[in-house]
Amino acid sequence: MTTIDESxxxxxxxxxxxxxxxxxxxxxxxxxxxxxxELDQKDMKKLLLTKFPKVDCIKNIEYFEEVLLLR
Structure with missing residues (x-):
């Protein structure tokens, strides 16, 4: 039997x-x-500016909730 962590x-x-x-x-x-x-505002902003290099301005960052992703 598989566990949730495995799936x-x-x-x-x-x-x-x-x-x-x-x-x-x-x-x-x-x-x-x-x-x-999970990242705080500062680290999320840094991530966005690194992964999306053409971003000129970040107007809003909101944390919504935890999710489960199928492996």
Missing amino acids: WRDGFLYFVEFQVIQQGVCKTFKRSLIIYE
């Missing part, structure tokens, strides 16, 4: 809103992101 992985759901300037046009994106560790 599922913990994740954390965040809502983020950020702006990107492309060819002189400012675009706003609102996205839900799931990552595998």
Whole structure:
């Protein structure tokens, strides 16, 4: 018999809103992101700026809830 830990992985759901300037046009994106560790605002901002290098401004970061991801 398998355990929950063998079938599922913990994740954390965040809502983020950020702006990107492309060819002189400012675009706003609102996205839900799931990552595998819980981060504070400072570390989440650092992660976003690292993984999305064209981000000009982060307008909002909200932690929503824990989730389970199928392995």
